[in-house]
Amino acid sequence: MINYKESIAKALEANIDVLSYDEILTLVEHPKNTEMGDYAFPCFKLAKAFKKAPNAIAEELASKVSNEELFSKVEAIAGFLNFTVNSEHFAKNIIEEVLKLNSKYGASSIGANKKTIIEYSSVNIAKPFHMGHIRSTMIGESLHRIYKFLGYDTVAINHLGDYGTQFGKLIVAYKLWGDKELIDANPIPELLKIYVKFHQEAEDNPSLEDEARAWFTKLENGDEEAVALWTLFKDMSLKVFNRVYGKLGVTFDSYAGESFYSDKMPAIVKELRDKNIVEKSEGAEIVNLEPYGLTPALVTKKDGSSLYLTRDLAAAKYRKEHYNFDKNIYVVGSAQKLHFQQWIKIVELMGYDWYKDCVHVEFGMVALEDGALSTRKGNVAFLEDVLDKAVEQTLLIINEKSPELENKEAVARQIGVGAVVFQELYTSRTKDYSFSLEKTLSFEGETGPYVQYTHARACSVLRKVEINDDVAPDYSALTDEASKDVVRTLSKFGEIVALAHKNYEPHTVARYAIELAQGFNRFYHDNPILVDDKQIRAARVALVQATEIVLKSALHLVCLEAPEKM
Numbered sequence: 001m002i003n004y005k006e007s008i009a010k011a012l013e014a015n016i017d018v019l020s021y022d023e024i025l026t027l028v029e030h031p032k033n034t035e036m037g038d039y040a041f042p043c044f045k046l047a048k049a050f051k052k053a054p055n056a057i058a059e060e061l062a063s064k065v066s067n068e069e070l071f072s073k074v075e076a077i078a079g080f081l082n083f084t085v086n087s088e089h090f091a092k093n094i095i096e097e098v099l100k101l102n103s104k105y106g107a108s109s110i111g112a113n114k115k116t117i118i119e120y121s122s123v124n125i126a127k128p129f130h131m132g133h134i135r136s137t138m139i140g141e142s143l144h145r146i147y148k149f150l151g152y153d154t155v156a157i158n159h160l161g162d163y164g165t166q167f168g169k170l171i172v173a174y175k176l177w178g179d180k181e182l183i184d185a186n187p188i189p190e191l192l193k194i195y196v197k198f199h200q201e202a203e204d205n206p207s208l209e210d211e212a213r214a215w216f217t218k219l220e221n222g223d224e225e226a227v228a229l230w231t232l233f234k235d236m237s238l239k240v241f242n243r244v245y246g247k248l249g250v251t252f253d254s255y256a257g258e259s260f261y262s263d264k265m266p267a268i269v270k271e272l273r274d275k276n277i278v279e280k281s282e283g284a285e286i287v288n289l290e291p292y293g294l295t296p297a298l299v300t301k302k303d304g305s306s307l308y309l310t311r312d313l314a315a316a317k318y319r320k321e322h323y324n325f326d327k328n329i330y331v332v333g334s335a336q337k338l339h340f341q342q343w344i345k346i347v348e349l350m351g352y353d354w355y356k357d358c359v360h361v362e363f364g365m366v367a368l369e370d371g372a373l374s375t376r377k378g379n380v381a382f383l384e385d386v387l388d389k390a391v392e393q394t395l396l397i398i399n400e401k402s403p404e405l406e407n408k409e410a411v412a413r414q415i416g417v418g419a420v421v422f423q424e425l426y427t428s429r430t431k432d433y434s435f436s437l438e439k440t441l442s443f444e445g446e447t448g449p450y451v452q453y454t455h456a457r458a459c460s461v462l463r464k465v466e467i468n469d470d471v472a473p474d475y476s477a478l479t480d481e482a483s484k485d486v487v488r489t490l491s492k493f494g495e496i497v498a499l500a501h502k503n504y505e506p507h508t509v510a511r512y513a514i515e516l517a518q519g520f521n522r523f524y525h526d527n528p529i530l531v532d533d534k535q536i537r538a539a540r541v542a543l544v545q546a547t548e549i550v551l552k553s554a555l556h557l558v559c560l561e562a563p564e565k566m
């Protein structure tokens with residue numbers, strides 16, 4: 001296919017000595033206002049070298065780079081060289097490309113042979129998988145899919161919170177108050193209940209804390225009973241977590257959590273001591289990070305036991321040795337920003353230059369709007385309950401609006417879960433946002449169901465026509481504003497995915513999906529598809545096909561399924 005940006009860059013390269021081809025290529029942009037054209041090249045940087053005003057440069061270049069086949073207009077406007085594509089040629093070129101590449105359209109191989117670790121979700125054993133975890137889980141899964149789409153060799157890791165002194169407490173609580181049957185039936189809420197009880201009782205009876213510490217030490221030393229109980233908690237929790245991941249379509253390659261690194265701790269502490277990075281402070285060991293504007297990092301406690309931060313050092317080193325990553329991404333909330341700054345700095349102080357490849361992809365908080373979300377189980381909203389509620393309400397809507405639909409339950413699950421996930425990814429990750437189930441489930445506006453519905457609409461059109469490859473589409477039928485807009489949006493998909501990957505921002509793709517769906521619905525409204533003229537019909541059908549393909553890919557990248565009927 002003809003890559004318009006590259007064609008522009010090539011034509012300009014021959015006329016601009018002071019910029020390289022790549023520099024030119026990165027400067028080519030899309031004007032915000034499409035009346036200004038489809039592509040633009042800013043000439044401001046050239047003023048010095050050309051000893052001319054930017055607009056005069058643009059005028060000079062305009063006469064040299066015109067290409068009538070590709071562009072209907074090349075003109076200088078306010079210091080920009082603006083290109084308006086030849087709509088017919090553009091439509092043919094883009095649509096043929098989408099149809100040819102199908103689900104590979106927009107993908108690339110920029111990640112070939114680059115190992116990328118993406119750590120996300122990282123929930124805590126025996127604790128609720130609550131609404132707050134949706135962010136790490138879904139931003140991470142989406143990045144996982146985007147990176148794969150771009151050819152990266154990915155490893156998805158769930159760094160389970162399965163270690164630490166809280167497990168000593170839980171063991172004590174279980175031995176005192178644990179009711180195996182109740183816990184089996186409803187593990188997380190029941191474990192949470194006895195864990196909360198532990199804290200209440202410990203206020204009056206501090207000796208419980210000593211007992212808990214003793215049990216944690218036993219666990220660290222491999223005591224049979226301690227390990228058996230810890231394994232029980234972990235297995236029960238994972239069963240629940242995996243059920244939730246299943247509903248979300250989230251997968252991991254590894255569940256190596258904090259406990260996985262427990263036997264790797266002594267070596268890392270020794271290395272820190274040998275490299276003279278730690279200093280003693282009131283019986284504990286710290287790394288002084290003051291010279292770097294950070295607070296001191298605690299790496300061993302007074303009783304010699306290790307810490308969350310130390311486990312992250314061990315984990316990062318293990319990952320480098322085991323996977324030899326090119327990039328090691330952590331999708332973890334902004335609340336832990338300091339933690340990541342600290343340990344990444346320590347990796348640098350240890351002399352490892354791969355500290356540069358460790359990236360904390362942070363995100364803001366999610367607040368809950370509707371009272372409907374607070375559960376009987378207390379004031380935390382379990383993510384699974386929210387998902388189930390969304391599915392349940394979607395099924396009610398389907399039963400009312402399309403009672404005839406096949407596989408109603410399955411479709412309700414795809415839409416209900418999709419609605420929750422999309423709402424999550426639609427907000428830029430660094431912003432806090434509040435979640436409202438009602439807003440989420442509306443099929444209108446900027447929601448997941450709206451995109452899914454648009455996709456299903458395209459599928460429904462395609463079911464009604466026979467696709468006849470012998471008829472040459474008349475692409476001049478796609479030169480009206482609405483059609484052209486869809487083609488333009490389709491043409492940007494690859495750039496959008498690359499941008500989302502560069503900024504670790506799935507919301508770029510979510511917004512794109514909305515833009516494409518809105519554009520398609522305008523096209524659908526303005527243009528009858530099943531017209532008599534076979535060639536016009538073929539062109540419009542081709543646009544529907546191309547849109548269906550790209551909507552489906554975009555939905556997949558933001559972790560939504562694309563039902564064909566709804």
Ligand code: ARG
Pocket residue numbers: 119122123124159160161312330332
């Ligand atoms: N389990 C932790 C929590 O819930 C998140 C773990 C983040 N990842 C890490 N490598 N520190 O807060």
